[in-house]
Amino acid sequence: MSRGRFTVAGGGPVGSLLAIVLGRHGYDVGLYEGRPDSRVTSIYQGRSINIALSDRGWHSLEQIGISSDAKAQAIPMYHRAIHGLDGNLSALPYGREGDAIWSVSRGGINEQLLDIADAEPNIATHFEHRLVDVDFKTASAVFRRQDARELVVDADYLFGADGAHSKVRRLAHNLPRFSYSQTYMPQSYIELTIPANPDGSHKLEKNALHIWPRKDFMLIALPNADGTFTCTLFLNFSGDPSFESLQESAAVQAFFASNFADAMDYLEDPVGTFLEKTASPLFLVQVFPWSFNRKVGLIGDAAHAIVPFYGQGMNCGFEDCAELNRLIASCDHDWDAIFPAYEKARKPNGDAIAELSKRNFVEMSDLSGDRLFQLRKMIEAKFSARFPELWTPLYSLVTFSPDIPYAEALRIGDEQNRVMEIIMALPNIEDDWDRQYVMDRLHELAVEVATR
Numbered sequence: 001m002s003r004g005r006f007t008v009a010g011g012g013p014v015g016s017l018l019a020i021v022l023g024r025h026g027y028d029v030g031l032y033e034g035r036p037d038s039r040v041t042s043i044y045q046g047r048s049i050n051i052a053l054s055d056r057g058w059h060s061l062e063q064i065g066i067s068s069d070a071k072a073q074a075i076p077m078y079h080r081a082i083h084g085l086d087g088n089l090s091a092l093p094y095g096r097e098g099d100a101i102w103s104v105s106r107g108g109i110n111e112q113l114l115d116i117a118d119a120e121p122n123i124a125t126h127f128e129h130r131l132v133d134v135d136f137k138t139a140s141a142v143f144r145r146q147d148a149r150e151l152v153v154d155a156d157y158l159f160g161a162d163g164a165h166s167k168v169r170r171l172a173h174n175l176p177r178f179s180y181s182q183t184y185m186p187q188s189y190i191e192l193t194i195p196a197n198p199d200g201s202h203k204l205e206k207n208a209l210h211i212w213p214r215k216d217f218m219l220i221a222l223p224n225a226d227g228t229f230t231c232t233l234f235l236n237f238s239g240d241p242s243f244e245s246l247q248e249s250a251a252v253q254a255f256f257a258s259n260f261a262d263a264m265d266y267l268e269d270p271v272g273t274f275l276e277k278t279a280s281p282l283f284l285v286q287v288f289p290w291s292f293n294r295k296v297g298l299i300g301d302a303a304h305a306i307v308p309f310y311g312q313g314m315n316c317g318f319e320d321c322a323e324l325n326r327l328i329a330s331c332d333h334d335w336d337a338i339f340p341a342y343e344k345a346r347k348p349n350g351d352a353i354a355e356l357s358k359r360n361f362v363e364m365s366d367l368s369g370d371r372l373f374q375l376r377k378m379i380e381a382k383f384s385a386r387f388p389e390l391w392t393p394l395y396s397l398v399t400f401s402p403d404i405p406y407a408e409a410l411r412i413g414d415e416q417n418r419v420m421e422i423i424m425a426l427p428n429i430e431d432d433w434d435r436q437y438v439m440d441r442l443h444e445l446a447v448e449v450a451t452r
């Protein structure tokens, strides 16, 4: 017996996972995606775009009962490989030994989730159906098909999983008491490629996330299973240097040669690609509420578009799905209770990861290459290894601690910041960082925080 009918608008990774959650709880689900089916039309072909999935993402998939097939194809990245301006290479571990973030193909994981959704008897997937209107009182929606014909779809409930530019969210602007903010970052980005060696091996160390931190801008590279790396150049939209200021081939060549000299040996036509591509903007969207009339909800990037500097956008969307999975059971399918409980649980965490992600640009692009930053990380790592019950570094709280909500990680991280500012201000810290008195002082402060 059907528990009711759901429409999910947006068949990206979060919409596909949500459809599986709802289908497995006994709902009839219509999953409507605006683009063609990438499994048939290969829209991702020739372009490996990858993302870092971490413990929160994997944990959420496990809770929903998705097997770890995707992990078998993912590449663990155990540390940051930092490329200095002088070509010097250093390694900064992500966490304790064995901790890794995982490079996965964005299209690949989306397709795997669509395959799982298709195998569920009560989920119907529809491609080339673009949502154009929603009735927020009835959850009825209008979709425009490829042939321009419009289709009205009635359901009991609807979720907008239609991404950072969500149409469902934009339509909600007309509702009373809807709060909305959109903030552009100074940076934009383009993707570049490092091809594989002729034998299919990687040109750079495979099990690392490579970073060329250059303060106001940076280049990063994540490995793909086919031996290539997908690189992303984050650079200001305007100012100097910027996508706007670098217009001539000679200037772009000089920019790459002076900032990423070692990468120039590997990158595939960086200058041509830079001049040819339009840089994509980075922006944050924060809204409230995330649900309307106990009928329509927002999820994933549609509810919380964040910047990618913590590699958590998809992880956060998967956590949204895991939370709904839990609430459907604990609220016994009562959507009058589930919608408010869902946004109450997830909104503070969406806001926290938005803040943490914004801050992490500075950490990645500026401080990763800085001696004091590396020292601070080493002190924290040493202390944390000795007193794990007193100190888990912020990066590990966000990335390797799925039981700690983002909002709690942000709070603890702020406390740790205050403590480390005191430690890093100790006289002679650069020479003495490994000495016992530094550990003793840190222990004293950490105990103070823990017992407050």
Ligand SMILES: Cc1cc2nc3c(=O)[nH]c(=O)nc-3n(C[C@H](O)[C@H](O)[C@H](O)COP(=O)(O)OP(=O)(O)OC[C@H]3O[C@@H](n4cnc5c(N)ncnc54)[C@H](O)[C@@H]3O)c2cc1C
Pocket: 009, 010, 011, 012, 013, 014, 015, 032, 033, 034, 035, 050, 051, 052, 053, 106, 129, 130, 131, 132, 161, 162, 163, 164, 165, 166, 167, 189, 232, 299, 300, 301, 302, 308, 310, 311, 312, 313, 314, 315, 316, 317
């Ligand atoms: C440069 C970059 C790097 C990133 N790196 C990471 C990372 O390392 N780790 C991480 O966890 N996250 C990362 N992210 C974020 C991650 O990509 C997103 O959080 C994730 O894709 C969100 O999934 P989603 O399903 O909510 O939205 P989307 O992936 O945007 O999917 C939305 C879907 O809805 C469809 N759609 C849109 N409008 C309509 C409509 N009107 N009708 C029907 N369908 C519609 C779209 O075609 C799309 O398929 C990164 C993002 C960027 C930009």
